[in-house]
Amino acid sequence: MTAKTLYDKIWDAHLVSTDEDGTCLLYIDRHLVHEVTSPQAFEGLRNANRAVRAPEKTIAVPDHNVPTTLDRLKGVENEESRIQLDALEKNALDFGVHYYPVDDIRQGIVHIVGPEQGWTLPGMTVVCGDSHTATHGAFGALAHGIGTSEVEHVLATQTLIQAKSKNMKVEITGKLKPGVTAKDITMHVIGQTGTAGGTGHVIEYCGEAIRALSMEGRMTVCNMAIEGGARAGLIAPDQKTFDYVMGRPHAPKGAAWEAALSYWKTLFSDEDAVFDKVLTIKAEDIEPSVTWGTSPEDVLPISATVPFASAFEGGKVEAAQRALDYMGLTPGMKLTDIKIDTVFIGSCTNGRIEDLRAVAEVVKGKKIKDGMRAMVVPGSGLVRAQAEEEGIAGILQDAGFEWRLAGCSMCLAMNPDQLQPGERCAATSNRNFEGRQGRGGRTHLVSPAMAAAAALTGHLTDIRDL
Amino acid sequence: MEKFTKVTGVAAPMPLINIDTDMIIPKLFLKTIKRSGLGKNLFDEMRYDDAGEEIPDFVLNKPAYRNAEIIVAGDNFGCGSSREHAPWALLDFGIRVVISTSFADIFYSNCFKNGILPIILAQEDVDKLMDDAGRGANAILSVDLENQKITGPDGGEVSFEVDAFKKHCLLNGLDDIGLTMQKSDAIAAFEARNAAAMPWV
Ligand code: SF4
Numbered sequence: 001m002t003a004k005t006l007y008d009k010i011w012d013a014h015l016v017s018t019d020e021d022g023t024c025l026l027y028i029d030r031h032l033v034h035e036v037t038s039p040q041a042f043e044g045l046r047n048a049n050r051a052v053r054a055p056e057k058t059i060a061v062p063d064h065n066v067p068t069t070l071d072r073l074k075g076v077e078n079e080e081s082r083i084q085l086d087a088l089e090k091n092a093l094d095f096g097v098h099y100y101p102v103d104d105i106r107q108g109i110v111h112i113v114g115p116e117q118g119w120t121l122p123g124m125t126v127v128c129g130d131s132h133t134a135t136h137g138a139f140g141a142l143a144h145g146i147g148t149s150e151v152e153h154v155l156a157t158q159t160l161i162q163a164k165s166k167n168m169k170v171e172i173t174g175k176l177k178p179g180v181t182a183k184d185i186t187m188h189v190i191g192q193t194g195t196a197g198g199t200g201h202v203i204e205y206c207g208e209a210i211r212a213l214s215m216e217g218r219m220t221v222c223n224m225a226i227e228g229g230a231r232a233g234l235i236a237p238d239q240k241t242f243d244y245v246m247g248r249p250h251a252p253k254g255a256a257w258e259a260a261l262s263y264w265k266t267l268f269s270d271e272d273a274v275f276d277k278v279l280t281i282k283a284e285d286i287e288p289s290v291t292w293g294t295s296p297e298d299v300l301p302i303s304a305t306v307p308f309a310s311a312f313e314g315g316k317v318e319a320a321q322r323a324l325d326y327m328g329l330t331p332g333m334k335l336t337d338i339k340i341d342t343v344f345i346g347s348c349t350n351g352r353i354e355d356l357r358a359v360a361e362v363v364k365g366k367k368i369k370d371g372m373r374a375m376v377v378p379g380s381g382l383v384r385a386q387a388e389e390e391g392i393a394g395i396l397q398d399a400g401f402e403w404r405l406a407g408c409s410m411c412l413a414m415n416p417d418q419l420q421p422g423e424r425c426a427a428t429s430n431r432n433f434e435g436r437q438g439r440g441g442r443t444h445l446v447s448p449a450m451a452a453a454a455a456l457t458g459h460l461t462d463i464r465d466l
Numbered sequence: 467m468e469k470f471t472k473v474t475g476v477a478a479p480m481p482l483i484n485i486d487t488d489m490i491i492p493k494l495f496l497k498t499i500k501r502s503g504l505g506k507n508l509f510d511e512m513r514y515d516d517a518g519e520e521i522p523d524f525v526l527n528k529p530a531y532r533n534a535e536i537i538v539a540g541d542n543f544g545c546g547s548s549r550e551h552a553p554w555a556l557l558d559f560g561i562r563v564v565i566s567t568s569f570a571d572i573f574y575s576n577c578f579k580n581g582i583l584p585i586i587l588a589q590e591d592v593d594k595l596m597d598d599a600g601r602g603a604n605a606i607l608s609v610d611l612e613n614q615k616i617t618g619p620d621g622g623e624v625s626f627e628v629d630a631f632k633k634h635c636l637l638n639g640l641d642d643i644g645l646t647m648q649k650s651d652a653i654a655a656f657e658a659r660n661a662a663a664m665p666w667v
Contacts, residue, residue, distance in 0.1 A: 016656045025649060027660070044501065047501075050643070149550070149579070156643045157647060257666075
């Protein structure tokens with residue numbers, strides 16, 4: 001038998017059929033749906049008189065558009081957002097899929113809700129009309145984003161027409177230094193490979209530093225596989241994975257658990273499996289990282305200075321100049337001299353309990369800088385509740401953070417949480433594109449601890465200096 | 467997807483070249499939850515003035531062409547952004563055929579996915595049909611996909627080429643979903659196997 005990678009194994013286990021021309025039909029185990037990319041897909045089903053093939057494998061959660069202020073149950077002011085939210089509710093009810101409405105404590109960002117509720121399990125195929133579906137790869141599930149016509153295709157057939165990607169291995173050897181987190185790993189990797197480095201590949205992250213991460217940390221790493229251009233990110237499941245999954249509402253129980261477990265333990269890349277591309281990074285070479293520009297690949301260690309556009313090559317020279325202008329930065333200045341006026345803690349990258357704990361640890365007993373706008377948006381209602389129980393919410397509020405309800409919020413600024421033109425934000429989210437957090441807004445991507453540090457000092461700060 | 471066999475209807479002449487998807491359906495109308503309902507904003511900026519009143523000179527506002535099912539267009543129809551809203555808007559208005567000397571790639575394939583037949587013809591054939599279309603409701607064109615023929619009002623015929631597989635899909639109303647549904651036995655077999663092997667999924 002030929003040696004297989006983890007990706008090969010999951011792929012083969014989901015192959016329904018292969019056509020002569022090589023097109024494959026892949027079975028989909030879990031389909032996550034949110035309000036923005038699904039309405040036309042459901043409408044398509046209605047127009048063609050089709051049903052959802054496997055409603056019990058489909059989960060709908062509103063997240064992109066929902067307000068995160070405490071008064072949100074009074075209704076959504078923006079009409080277009082409201083229409084999309086109402087449509088999701090109607091579609092979920094009409095087609096009989098699992099649904100977590102805005103007033104349900106389990107509501108949250110779809111990529112946080114899936115794992116939390118035990119929908120995401122090792123070895124599964126998971127899709128969603130959203131590129132950060134890669135998050136679920138942390139469980140050893142093949143998970144990726146799809147377009148609206150594919151959403152409809154999955155709803156109707158529970159399959160996707162796919163061509164197989166290549167295999168890429170990213171190994172992080174050794175141990176992380178203090179102050180360095182999962183977010184820094186994933187940003188560092190993108191800094192190394194560029195945003196197209198993983199194009200056409202599924203990345204498997206492995207190595208001692210990855211093994212040492214919690215499930216939350218692994219989700220952070222896989223979440224940004226897409227920023228590196230990869231179709232998906234994967235981490236082989238291990239005891240930590242099984243411990244996380246056990247007892248979740250939709251995880252298997254009893255005999256089914258035992259059967260599942262013995263299957264899950266076969267989910268790893270065989271020793272002599274061949275990868276098309278390999279990248280090895282020493283954990284000790286990774287510093288707390290920050291983006292200076294408008295592409296997730298514009299990553300530097302916090303100890304560095306803002307680069308000169310002339311330091312780049314080819315088309316990147318112009319792009320870098322444009323990024324410097326947009327970000328309002330002077331080449332040569334220290335990254336730690338960049339003033340920050342807004343801090344956003346949240347998103348499917350860093351909106352989990354471990355992230356909030358990291359922030360609380362930094363700001364405990366302290367106050368955020370005068371005039372700083374700092375916002376914590378938990379990734380789900382359950383994360384919020386747990387943080388309240390652990391006393392984290394109190395610590396954050398005492399320090400001056402706003403304590404919000406769950407949703408995507410300022411990660412993409414589709415709800416009212418937006419930056420004003422020129423405002424500069426240290427954000428724990430995953431994209432720093434022009435206008436991503438609001439027209440003219442400037443985003444620096446950082447880890448939760450680094451965002452917390454910036455909230456205290458009012459400028460980008462090396463967490464190790466605090 | 468609705469089957470496409472034969473369409474007999476009024477053809478509207480739009481000799482302008484490079485009609486892009488922004489002209490077909492402006493960005494403003496993309497924040498919708500629907501694929502349907504876009505027909506009223508088809509060619510919005512050419513069709514309505516600033517006050518929202520119809521511009522009488524625009525071809526689809528003229529009485530003869532209000533029910534047009536065919537458009538005869540200038541070169542490079544459907545260029546610009548890849549939005550699937552463009553064919554959605556055409557279809558919602560009632561257009562089933564677009565005839566031109568050339569189309570933008572993505573638009574061309576999006577048409578087939580949505581039950582619209584884009585036909586590429588030589589310049590002289592397009593010119594001839596453009597003339598026919600100019601005669602308004604008196605000039606009915608008939609497009610027969612099975613036999614790959616367009617019949618003009620005077621009985622003249624023009625034949626056209628179309629990819630055999632795309633033709634098969636249109637004739638049978640098969641979109642990707644329809645095609646995959648033809649494999650539903652294989653999907654059901656997979657589900658049965660999987661339910662036995664991995665009951666927890
Ligand atoms: S939190 Fe941001 S990246 Fe994640 S699903 Fe929401 S909008 Fe997308």
